[in-house]
Amino acid sequence: MTQLECSVKNCMHNSDNCCCKRSITVDGRTACKAEETCCASFDENRGGSFKNLFKTPETRLEISCDAVKCIYNEDNRCKAQNVGISGDGASDSAQTRCSTFKAR
Numbered sequence: 001m002t003q004l005e006c007s008v009k010n011c012m013h014n015s016d017n018c019c020c021k022r023s024i025t026v027d028g029r030t031a032c033k034a035e036e037t038c039c040a041s042f043d044e045n046r047g048g049s050f051k052n053l054f055k056t057p058e059t060r061l062e063i064s065c066d067a068v069k070c071i072y073n074e075d076n077r078c079k080a081q082n083v084g085i086s087g088d089g090a091s092d093s094a095q096t097r098c099s100t101f102k103a104r
Contacts, residue, residue, distance in 0.1 A: 001060035006085040012045040018057030028067035034101040042093040
């Protein structure tokens with residue numbers, strides 16, 4: 001499992017820079033740089049009332065990864081020890097990115 005730090009404060013799954021989902025998906029099949037990836041599991045927190053009411057932050061989770069040109073991608077799974085998802089202020093997944101992405 002990967003340790004994830006998420007700075008996407010506007011995501012309803014974010015709690016103290018941790019994700020409350022057990023797994024996420026990173027998109028970017030043709031990505032050659034981090035800016036061409038995104039967190040497909042992003043859900044905008046609209047109003048804050050529902051955010052993480054019954055969820056526990058996960059410090060380690062599974063990451064499905066479609067960014068096949070990343071050195072950490074092994075059979076569509078992220079094998080990096082630490083992953084950063086960034087995009088503070090995002091209103092949709094396209095405004096997020098896997099900042100750990102590194103091209104082969």
